[in-house]
Amino acid sequence: MKYCVLVAYVPDTASIIKIGGAGNRIDEGGIKWIISPYDEFALEEAIRLKEARGGEVTVITYGPDRGSTGLRECLARGADRAVHVMGGEATFGDAFAIARVLAAAVQKAGPFDLILCGIKGVGSDQSLVGAMVAELLDVPHVSGVVKLEVGEGSLTAQRDVEGGTEVFTAPLPCLVAAHKGLNEPRYPSLKGIMAAKKIPIETWKPADLGLDEAALGGAEATSRWLKLELPAAKAGGTILNGEEDPAGAARELARLLRHEAKAI
Amino acid sequence: MGCILTFVEQRGGVPRKASLEALSQARRLAQGAGWTVCAVLVGHGVKERAGELGAWGATTVYVADEEKFASYSAEGYSAAIVAAANACPPAAIFMAATITGRDLSGRLAARLRVGCLADVVAVSLAGDRVQAVRPVYSGKALATVDGGNSSPVVVTLRPNVFPAEGGGAPAQVVELPPVEATIRSKVIEVKASEGGELDVAEADIIVSGGRGIKAAENFALIRSLAEPLGAAVGASRAVVDAGWIPHKHQVGQTGKVVSPSLYIACGISGAIQHLAGMSSSKVIVAINKDPEAPIFKVADYGVVGDLFQVIPPLVEEIKKLKQE
Structure with a gap:
């Protein structure tokens, strides 16, 4: 079986976000970059499937130079092959443009039996690219998977929905x-880190995939970030001392929620 | 004159509340701009009550009522919405940013070769262009976005943000001819969770527990507060990772991003990732014994104290107030 994992390299979830650039992007100064946490579940699942039944795991990322660091970490965890499609500035935040690049890269690197990615890239939080890549490749998709069984020629997958499981x-x-919930991702081993250093990362450009990145981000753009703002800061709240008289504080809280906030 | 086509999700023929919110928002925008609002309903055995969607703003409801739509599939439902869009045709396609909506919207947008503005908390028309505001970096920032050259643009609206407003004449119902669809990935079984638990993403009130509750069994205390409020039970990442409660309850950057009208954080210190997931809640209450806990910085009301001593009398008081 051949597995392909799509990974995004994103700001650490603990990052303090500041506005930078032309006011429609974050200030990247001081940001630590990580493999998007949901993509780690995708990678772990592919590696486990390979370990259980043989095969090869290819990881693909699309983005600027730093993405290679993320790919190197994927190799250290057990991926066999890594492809870096360089670019991403012109198509920032445009899920369909990103999906077009990734789908073309999957096609060139494939064929694959199973393509995995995270439910969303943390940061832009769109949760769109996976289904879009599947549609462009004309393959089915299942998103939000927390349990996966891959058989011969088909799979069974579970996802949690509001009030149940599908x-x-x-x-x-x-x-x-x-x-x-799909699995518990491993840390790279020292042996894996050493072995990963010997694997060359293939670097492609959108043009190598027959795509004009300037057009993707210009005349063909399907989504643009016009402005980025920080949410308004909250005014100080009413804090009650519940250490000496917890029941009294509880009564006062209930009263405030009922009569002042009208929230209950 | 433009048209907004709204996909209305249904369960057992009953439209979901989040879809009625999306439909109501479509009507509010359309009224200001002189646009029309259509809806599309997909399922099996759903056409009888389709006209009722007129009350929520639709003038025309396109219905794809076929056996193959009895269970959800992104491929089948996308094909049905494309058929409705061909009949309409819309400048924008709205749907609720539920789990189904967020799954379907990507497939649909790619099929139409357009963009999607995902999980928006505000949406407006700038001339004939749709503009929206969506939380990014888990709510640490807000991005104003548009659909570039998308026509139509797909928009998913966050549940519990836009009010649902009824009141309107029944809609004209148009049955779509049988839809051609290749359905490969499909639901074969739906398992309901025990007790039909309310999902945090849809709840109007959420009571969350964190490490301060000390042990898995103490979620009973959190539930005792959630119950009289009709609230969903949420959790911090720490307690989910500790295995005290399933991940679907997790609120925060790697869990769900929520904006209920009331959020009560019990024993949650307020890590930046948790705050990112709930700071857009309308009223925030924190109960924590550490007065320095960051959660108090975003709280509208707080009690510094031992939650084991504060919650039981709070439950009693709320029950009393509810009876008044």
Whole structure:
């Protein structure tokens, strides 16, 4: 089986966000970059499947130079091959443009039996790219997967929905977008880190995939960030001392919620 | 004159509240601009009550009522919405940013080769262009976005943000001819969770527990407060990672981003990732014994104290107030 994992390299979830650039992006100064946490579940699942049944895991990222650091970490965890499509400035935040680049890269690097990615890239938080790549490749998809069984030529997957769980089946090839709960990702081993250094990262440009990145971000753009702002700061709240008289504080809280905030 | 087509999600023929919110918002925008609002309903055995969507703002409801739509599939439902869009045709396609909506919107947008403004908390028309505001970096920032050259643009609206407003004449119902669809990935089974638990993403009130509750079994205390409020139970990442409660309850950057009208954080210190997931709640209450906990910085009301001593009398008081 051949597995492909799409990964995004994103600001650490603990990052303090400041506005930078032309007022429509974050200030990247001081930001630590990480593999998007949901993509880690996708990668772990691909590596486990490979370990259980053989095969090869290819990781693909699309973004600026720093993305290679993320790919190196994927190799250290057990991926066999890494492709870096360089660019991403012109298509920032445009999920369909990003999906077009990734779908073309998957096509060039493939064919694959199973394509995995995270349910969302943390940061832009769109949760769109996986389903879009699947549609562009004309393969089925299941998103938000917390349990996966891959059989011969088909898979069964579960996802949590409001008030329950849905069980899906789909034939292979298929795209699966992973959610937290699918597995517990491993840390890279020292041996893995050393072995990863010997694997060359293939670097492609959108033009190598027959795509004009300037057009993707210009005349063909399907989504643009016009402005980025920080949410308004909150005024100081009413804080009650509940250490000496917890019951009294509880009564006062209930009264405030009822009569002042009108929230209950 | 433009048209906003709204996909209305239903369960057992009953439209979901979040979809009625999206439909109501479509009507508010359309009224200001002289646009029309259509809806599309997809399922099996759903056409009888389709006209009722007129009350929520639709003038025309396109219905794809076929056996193959009895269970959800992104491929099948996308094909049905494309068929409705061909009949309409819309400048924008709205849907609720539920789990289904967020799954479907990507597939649909790619099929139409357009963009999607995902999980928006505000949406407006600038001339004939749709503009929206969406939380990014888990709510640490707000991005104003548009759909570039998308026509139509797909928009998913965050549940619990836009009011649902009824009151309107029944809609004209148009049955779509059988939709051609290749359905490969499909739901074969739906398992309801025990007790039909309310999901944090849809709840109007959320009571969350964090490390301060000390042990998994103490979620009973959190539930005792949630119950009289009709609230959903949320959790911090720490307690989810500790295995005290399933991940679907997690609020925060790697969990769900929520904006209920009341959020009560119990024993949650307020890590930046948690704050990112709930700071847009309308009223925030924190109960924590550490007065320096960051959660108090975003709280409208707080009690510094031992939650084991504060919550039981709070539950009693709320029950009393509810009876008044």
